[in-house]
Amino acid sequence: MENETSVSNTPAASTPAANRLHIALFGRRNSGKSSLINALTGQDTALVSDTPGTTTDPVQKAMELHGIGPCLFIDTPGFDDEGPLGALRVERTLKATEKTDIALLLCRPDMKEELPWIALLEEKNIPVVLILNKADLLDDPEAEAVHIERLSGKRPLIVSARYGQGVEHIRKAILEKLPSDFGEQTILGDLVNEGDLVLLVMPQDMQAPKGRLILPQVQTLRELLDRRCPVMSCTTDQLSATLQALRRAPKLIITDSQVFKTVYELKPKESLLTSFSVLFAAYKGDIHYYTASASAIARLTPASRVLIAEACTHAPLSEDIGKVKLPRMLRQRVGEELRIDFVAGADFPKELTPYDLVIQCGACMFNRKHVLSRIEQAKEQGVAMTNYGIAMAYLSGILDKISITSP
Structure with a gap:
């Protein structure tokens, strides 16, 4: 399947993680991200410590927020981490941006580390809320906020996660930053x-x-x-x-x-x-790019290379659609020499140009932002990308006879 x-x-009240608003917290080590996510969720979701680098992997917590609805908070490792392990943690933080709908970025007054990340998030069209946390430890939070605004062009929210100060303002800011089409798909x-x-x-x-x-x-x-x-x-x-x-x-x-x-x-x-x-090609991705890219199948040769991407990380089964049935259909059309690579879960190569075609599963386990990030990556690198259903309709000779939803 x-x-x-x-x-x-x-x-009945549960909502799959893929259908929740993904809100990620970014910032330096020991900036109070974990404390803030605990304050936002009202639970001890993330481990809090004064030791920098306590958060070594993104931590996720599903919640229902009043006025916002089902959300998934993501607590990321500090983007100023150092050393070989630190570089891996920063890489995971960077990867979290692929599925982020709204970013909460905790700032330090000098903004040396934060300004490049603001630019990165905006380049990815991710709405950013700046937060000046640990206000209870600052001599003049207002002056620091003015300084941050002068450097970044954005006024930060003044917050003390420890005492719950300003947390309600964050919820209001999230509402204001909601994507215009969120929940309408x-x-x-x-x-x-x-x-x-x-x-x-x-x-x-x-x-x-x-x-x-x-x-x-x-x-x-x-x-x-x-x-x-x-x-x-x-x-x-x-x-x-x-x-x-x-x-x-x-x-x-x-x-x-x-x-x-x-x-x-x-x-x-x-x-x-x-x-x-x-249906999920339109619900989660870019149906027009998927259908246009299906024509790349006709250009495949035995020397071509195809990437098949699964959102799930399940153990392969005897008649698995991604690892067995779809490759079989492709090779019957193109030739047994056709090279087909597989990735699963969050794994996805940065460099797609070695491939003549990428085929993504229906991605029911990914949010729309995550899928669109992959499609944008393929577009930027000039690589055709389609999905399982579109590819199989093309291979069956009926792509022009199936019905596709309006995005």
Whole structure:
């Protein structure tokens, strides 16, 4: 299946991390990031110590903030860390920017380390809130704030995480910095309206353990129910029987990409067809770049090189779509000599130019910012990038016949 993360008995109020607003805290070692994240979350989320460098890996905490909704706070290692291990920690801090929706940057008055990071975050189009923390230890916090504003052009919030001073102002600043389209993205887009009958074709194999559905199926089903759409579901082998049992043809059929061709050949002419992976291509990424990049498949030769990127870090299964089925389809078209590399989870090469094509999974485990960061990297380096569903529709010869949501 397209993404292997399964869910079971999920409380209705829970929100997957990928659908939460990602708020990352950046700053030097011992600037009070961990204390501040504890003050914001109201819990001992991060380890607090006077020893610089206590935070060695990004720490994440999912929360619901009043007026903001579901958030994921990320406490990062200090960006002034030193030595070989320090360089690795700074690299992880830098990597955290790829999924950051809003940055809270803790400042020191001299701003020597902070100014380059402000520029970096703004270059990545990440809204930045400057914070002058540990105000309780400063002789004149207002004067320091004025100095920071003169150097950076931004007025910092004056905060004391220790005493909770200014924490409410941070919440208000986060609200003001919310991306204009945050929370407006939908999985189904304009493909369905209330009352439209939708059929879900969901093969149940090793990647969907007994008693579970994978996350994209669950999220899509929930949105269809919220839209008041009647929903039918079946496995591929029961598709014909299910269609015969229906009194009217489905407005939309959503399938797993690996059976695109089978479903296309059986579906009623009037029914629209898409897949979970294609839906998530628009929900999480740049659908236009994905579809345009699919044509790169036609230019692949036995000497070409392809990168397949999984958001999950699961153990390979015998019929894994990313490591088995998609490579098989590519090699059947191009030749067995085609070189295919794999990365999983947060691993993603900085240099993409050795590749003729990058194929990203549906990325249900990544937030939209993370996926768009990868796409922007591919665009900047002039490398074609598509996703599982789009690639499999192209390889099946039906890309021009499937339905794609409006971004």
